[in-house]
Each structure stands twice: as structure tokens, then as C-alpha cells.
Amino acid sequence: MSQSYREIAINGLWKNNPGLVQLLGLCPLLGTSNSTVNALGLALATMLVLVCSNAAVSLIRGVTQTAVRLPAFVMIIAALTTCIELLMQAFTYELYQILGIFIPLITTNCVILGRADGFAAKNGIARSAFDGLMMGIGFGLVLVVLGAARELLGTGVLFANMQLLFGPLAENWQLSLLGSDYKGFLLAILPPGAFLVLGLMIAGKNIVDQRAEARAKARQPAPEPVPSRRVRVTGVVE
Amino acid sequence: MALPRITSPHATGRNRTQQVMQLVLLATLPGVLVLTWLYGFGTLINLCWAIAVALGCEAAVLRLRQRPIGFFLRDYSAVLTAVLLALALPPYSPWWLTLTATGFAIVFGKQLFGGLGQNPFNPAMLGYVVALISFPVEMTSWPAPRGFEAANPTLGLLDGLQRILGLTDNLPDAWTQATALDALKVNKSLTIAELWESNPSFGSVGGYGSEAVNLAFLAGGLFLLYKRVFTWHAPAGMLAALALMSLLFWNGAGSDSNGSPLFHLLTGATMLGAFFIVTDPVSGATSVLGRLLFGAGVGVLAYVIRAWGGYPDGVAFAVLLMNLAAPTIDYYTRPRTYGHRKPERGFKLGE
Numbered sequence: 006m007s008q009s010y011r012e013i014a015i016n017g018l019w020k021n022n023p024g025l026v027q028l029l030g031l032c033p034l035l036g037t038s039n040s041t042v043n044a045l046g047l048a049l050a051t052m053l054v055l056v057c058s059n060a061a062v063s064l065i066r067g068v069t070q071t072a073v074r075l076p077a078f079v080m081i082i083a084a085l086t087t088c089i090e091l092l093m094q095a096f097t098y099e100l101y102q103i104l105g106i107f108i109p110l111i112t113t114n115c116v117i118l119g120r121a122d123g124f125a126a127k128n129g130i131a132r133s134a135f136d137g138l139m140m141g142i143g144f145g146l147v148l149v150v151l152g153a154a155r156e157l158l159g160t161g162v163l164f165a166n167m168q169l170l171f172g173p174l175a176e177n178w179q180l181s182l183l184g185s186d187y188k189g190f191l192l193a194i195l196p197p198g199a200f201l202v203l204g205l206m207i208a209g210k211n212i213v214d215q216r217a218e219a220r221a222k223a224r225q226p227a228p229e230p231v232p233s234r235r236v237r238v239t240g241v242v243e
Numbered sequence: 244m245a246l247p248r249i250t251s252p253h254a255t256g257r258n259r260t261q262q263v264m265q266l267v268l269l270a271t272l273p274g275v276l277v278l279t280w281l282y283g284f285g286t287l288i289n290l291c292w293a294i295a296v297a298l299g300c301e302a303a304v305l306r307l308r309q310r311p312i313g314f315f316l317r318d319y320s321a322v323l324t325a326v327l328l329a330l331a332l333p334p335y336s337p338w339w340l341t342l343t344a345t346g347f348a349i350v351f352g353k354q355l356f357g358g359l360g361q362n363p364f365n366p367a368m369l370g371y372v373v374a375l376i377s378f379p380v381e382m383t384s385w386p387a388p389r390g391f392e393a394a395n396p397t398l399g400l401l402d403g404l405q406r407i408l409g410l411t412d413n414l415p416d417a418w419t420q421a422t423a424l425d426a427l428k429v430n431k432s433l434t435i436a437e438l439w440e441s442n443p444s445f446g447s448v449g450g451y452g453s454e455a456v457n458l459a460f461l462a463g464g465l466f467l468l469y470k471r472v473f474t475w476h477a478p479a480g481m482l483a484a485l486a487l488m489s490l491l492f493w494n495g496a497g498s499d500s501n502g503s504p505l506f507h508l509l510t511g512a513t514m515l516g517a518f519f520i521v522t523d524p525v526s527g528a529t530s531v532l533g534r535l536l537f538g539a540g541v542g543v544l545a546y547v548i549r550a551w552g553g554y555p556d557g558v559a560f561a562v563l564l565m566n567l568a569a570p571t572i573d574y575y576t577r578p579r580t581y582g583h584r585k586p587e588r589g590f591k592l593g594e
Contacts (some may be wrong), residue, residue: 190343201351209246 007078017139024147035199044152062125077119100169137223141210159194161187165243245431264319270463277459281388284403285334296345297325304354317504327367337372344374388452424555435496464518473522480538488546501550526566533576540565
């Protein structure tokens, strides 16, 4: 019983979102989301590692002993993270320096190990890679929204310093949405702001889910009234 | 004869929370008056605006949470939070600062945890700290007290209102000035005597304004103590710990002085904290010994932050930190129920 691609996509992006529902990988999520460019950089790096590690784990799933599977997975993830680290050093060195310890820490991101053990070790390579992509996008979306919200609240501008990631082309992508009089709500950039905004995002997702559920229930026809049954004193009355 | 068929307790009276809150509000009156006399109408405007924001936020969240709005608004707890917060904010702080601090205190500090009685932190101090770390410049610009302004008397009602709404910028440079705690923190070269001589507005002990405000809050606190709104343990613990710490680390009146015990007792937010914040029955410890320890912890931490921390005053941070510790304190200081023996610890031979 393997999931369809549609289900995998819905799971990764919304229903089982790593950031909002599984609450995995909170350390990099909260640590690097103080600006959009940092968040986007880490999101792309994590997504790349996630896709590749899921594919690799899926490839070797037949020949890995159960007892040594976790060390094997971590080795794969660590190797891929090193690749990403070297790539970032080569192409986006300034961003690499800003993100600092959080790039090597991708190795220990629970989302990646969780998907490797929970999905890729049981599914084919195409499905696994697709799951990695969807989980990566889901995680990245939460990260970028969190980063953008904190950047906007904290400094009043959006997309500052995007040239760190996209080169000189993005020099003037910066938008100052709240005007030049805005003083900046420093708390949003500080660590408490990450927890507060993430909490509000989770609350928002729960509200959307509840509304959708209520709407689905309202659309269904009311169930037939259950005819009376004899009362049983033991067991469960169905 | 019709006997009332209800069980004990037969205590009568209206909403008791309401009465307590009203008494505490009444006790802040000396402080409000002194603040208004010293700094002009800024405090009063802040008070009104903070109360309006607090009631608005409280009503909005209660509506979202589908709770009875009128019942909870009438217990005056939101008003008290707003008043304590507004008294801690600098007079003439801009309107959005008061809005942010009060809104945060009510929504995030109180209602998101479940409303009155459920908040782990003191809402007023939470709002104050949020404002302090978010807007340090506005939060540390205290106006000079009456009689010490540079060629510019204390602002009138209209000027003050314009200042708070951000409509005027034409204020003299010397309108705001460092408080005594600020000056002591940044002072590197002057002895205490020289420092006080160069700043006539530092008065005799803790700053001309601070002394009077602290004494007024002390009077209000003693009134509450007399009315038995709270017991003496938490305030006494805090003041004793603060005095003890400042006595232990009092290194004379040289340029590296940490200030005398009397200075620390009569400056900054000491008395407001001791009698109106530390005595919060919700976020503090509850047992008798626990309250003493809670107060003492606040006193020690406040002194540590004042003397060696990055902020001039540390009462708000100290209260929040001790709020975190309050459940643990309560756990270890549970009073023994009458008739029960102390639990025996360790192993006994023969078991």
C-alpha cells in the first residue's frame, strides 16, 4: 500500500508539514528565520539534501541491515550535507558565513532522518525523491514565511540583502513596506519572536483545518437517526 | 421558617477579585499623584490610554474565546495590569509604545494562557520587558523632573498629548535626562559625591524623582498590607534581599561604586516591584516560605542585573525569571498538613 503522488504532495505541503505539524527541525527553523534571505538559503540547502538523501536511502534499502540502518543513513546525510556546504562555500560564500553552524547542522535535522527512516526505507526511488521534494518544499515554505514575517515586523523591510543568494541581479529587491517612520519591532528578530510567530502560524493552520472540517461536515447529509437498540450492560454499544 | 439550603462556605459579598483589584488600584494613587506632579500629565495620559487598550484587547480576546465579556472586564484585573504597566513606562512615551506593551501584556501575557489566574508570568512585567528589549531608546528616555528641566517647564496637558501622539518634535535637548541608575551604570571616572554634585536632580539618595515616587509606592504598599490584601512575606523578602546584596557588595563611594543600600531601596522600580508586582497572587509562589524565597530571589536578581547586567534596572527581568521558578519553589515549600508527619527519607534497615 504505497501512497499516491498526490497524497505525498498533500502530506508534505500541508497535512503532515514538517514545520507546522511534525514540528521537526525546529532548531534551524527558529535559528535562521530572522530574515528572508537566510531562511531561503537554508530552505534550499535542506531541500536539496532531503531529495538526494531520500533517493540514496531508497536505493540502498534492500541491502541495509536493520541494525545498522540509522548509522548508514546518517553517513549518507552527512556526506550530502558536506557537498552542500562546499557548494555554498563556492557560490554563496557570504550567506554561508552568515548561516554558519546551521549548514553542518543539516546533518542532524530530524526532518531528513525522519523521512529517510519513515518513508525512503520503505518506498521506491521515484516516490522517495518526490516525498523528499515535497517535504523540503513544505519545510522551506514555513521557513520562508517565518523569515519574511520576522523580517517585516522587525525591520519594516522585506527581501533585504537578496544579492547574497541571487547575485548582483537582486541588489534592489528590497521592499520597504511599512514606510521609513517604522521603528522596527526588535522582538520579532530576537529569538522570542521566532517562537511567537511560529506559534501563531501553527494556530493559523489549525484554524484553517477546523474551518475546512466544519465545512466538509456541513456539506455531508445528516446521518440517519439511529434506531433504538436494546441496552447492553457490558461491552461497547455500537 | 425558610432556611437557606446551601452548603458552606457561607461567605457573602460580591466579586472578591473585583474588590481586591479596586483596593490595589486605590493604593497606586499616591504614586500616580507624585508622578503627575513631577513629570506633568504624561503619566495620566499614559494611564488612560493603557486602560483603554487593555480593556479593548481583553474584550476582543474574550470574544474570540467565547467567554462572557462583561463579567471578566468587571473584575478590574485588566485595568490593574494596564495601570501597573503605565506607571512603569516613562511618562510621554509614544502612543504606539504603550499600545504594543499593553496589548502584549493582555493578549500574550494573560489571555493566551487562559485568562486571569492562568498566566505563568506577571502580564505587566511581560509587556514592560517586551517594550524594553524592542524599543530601548524610547523606554529609557525619562523626562527631567519638575524644577530641573532646562528652561522648559513640565509639559502641559495639550503639549503632552501632542508629544505622545508624535505631533511635535521641537523639544529641547535637555528635556530628557539620565536617571540615577543610568548614570551610575555608565559612570567610569567620577566618585559618587562628584556624580551627585554634577547632577542636582539626583536629589539626596536615589534621584529627586525616584525617591519621591518610591516613597509614594511604599505608602500605597503599606496601606495594602494594612488592608491585608497580601502578606508581608514577598515584599519583605525582596527588600531584605536587595538591601543585603547592596550591603554586601557596597564598595564605598568611589568611581566603581555599586551604590549604597539606601540608594537601591529608593530608586528605580524597587517599591513598585516590591508591593505591586512581587505580590501578584497568580504568578508568584503561594506558600508562606515560598513567598519569602520568591521575593528574595527577585531582590537578589534585581541587584545582580543592576550592578553587573546590561540594563540599568532589573526588577522586571528579575520578576519574570522568578515567575519561572515559582512552581519549583512551591513544590519544595509545601506546608505540612496538620496531623501529618514529615515524610521519612532514605532507606531503613530491615525493609
